[in-house]
Amino acid sequence: MLGARCDNRQRWHLAGCSTLTTSDVRTQSETFMKAAYFSAPGPPEVIQYGELPRPIAGPSEVLVRTAAVAVNPIDTYIRNGANYWPLPSPYIIGCDLAGEVIEVGGSVRQFRVGDRVWCSNQGLMGRSGTFAEFCCVDEQWLYPLPTNVDYEVGAAIALVGITAHLGLFARANLQAGETILVRGGSGGVGSVVIQMAKRLGARVVTTAGSSDKARACQELGADHVVLYREQDEVQAVREFAPQGVNVLWETARIPNFDRSVEMLAERGRMILMAGRDARPEFPVGPFYVKQCQLHGFVMFKATAKEQRKCAEEINQWMADGSLKPRISHRMKLAEAAQAHRMQEQSTVHLSGEVAGKIVLVP
Ligand SMILES: NC(=O)c1ccc[n+]([C@@H]2O[C@H](COP(=O)([O-])OP(=O)(O)OC[C@H]3O[C@@H](n4cnc5c(N)ncnc54)[C@H](OP(=O)(O)O)[C@@H]3O)[C@@H](O)[C@H]2O)c1
DSSP, rough: TOOOOOSSEEEEEOTTTTTTTGGOOOOHHHEEEEEEEESSOOOOOOEEEEEOOEOOTTTTEEEEEEEEOOOOHHHHHTTTTOOOSSSSSSEEOOOOEEEEEEEEEOOOSSTTTTTTEEOOSSTTTTTOOOOOOOEEEEEEEEOOOTTTOOOOHHHHHHHHHHHHHHIIIIIOOOTTTOEEEETTTTSSSHHHHHHHHHHOEEEEEEESSHHHHHHHHEEEEEEEEETTTTHHHHHHHHHHHHHEEEEEEEEOOOOHHHHHHEEEEEEEEEOOOOOTOOOOOOOOOHHHHHTEEEEEOOOOGGGGGHHHHHHHHHHHHHHHTTTOOOOEEEEEEEGGHHHHHHHHHHHHOOOOOOOEEEEOOO
């Protein structure tokens, strides 16, 4: 059956599985689930939608019935064969999820059956992904979903919310009254960075590829939007912030550091979190003479404690309505391959057709 197996990360209910106990025995209809997965990396067409064994919660795990999931660019890099770590086979795609707890492992303390929850950081570092009707999540990566927040919102904010929080507060140390340039303000990450920065009391300038996207950025709270296809970005940013920006959040996969450093203020901080293969030139002299700092990070290497700190504030902000994901497309889980195609076209091939998040429901 599709290479099904039992190991510490993924216990599936199958006859002969050594982790099976009498209390685990389920009816046939409870034994399988629909999932989007692949067995070997490749283009979006490698994604299959079909039945896989339903996972069983280990002692520290929670079994969640999926209500919504969201696509991230990293999902497409992994599917394409980016050799970050060995993948389970078959590999269920996806990092983000929101849903309802239906089973808890024996040592789980923070969650009960019936709780509404969300998570990110699945499908990464060898863990199985979220694009399935059910998902087992270790409780360290799971967070309660506020009662007034929709599942779709929880799934769509997950990875980008934690990324934005880590970058703005743990890395760039953005302060109220400072100015930040968010490159790519209508994107999944950029749209959340804008909102968190405004919430803190920063002045926000961002970039957009069209006037529709510029309007969307303004609705999210941006004070000024540069139409980078029509305007000279450096000049426009300098007009908004004559002394330069205190923080520059770069979402482009191939940054132009000459222009970026020109836009930074004295003691400015630059966040880098995209473009693994990028090797652009770097203007060492102008950078250090301005006493600037460079911060690079990947969210999935943050510890569970660091991510939980982000999630707790994200929960407060989702609940009080000050943080909302920008949902670009809603689709069915069965359309996972098409969702990957759209995300890849938009983020990697720069078609710009996705402005925010793609959310899928079972
Ligand atoms: N390190 C981490 O932990 C981490 C976490 C999340 C994401 N990422 C990475 O960060 C990147 C962004 O992620 P995302 O989810 O926000 O992707 P996204 O939703 O596709 O957003 C990308 C943004 O880039 C903008 N853009 C495209 N070409 C541009 C150009 N030439 N100049 C300026 N802006 C341009 C797009 O806006 P327009 O259409 O308006 O041009 C869009 O808003 C991806 O590469 C992703 O893999 C890293």
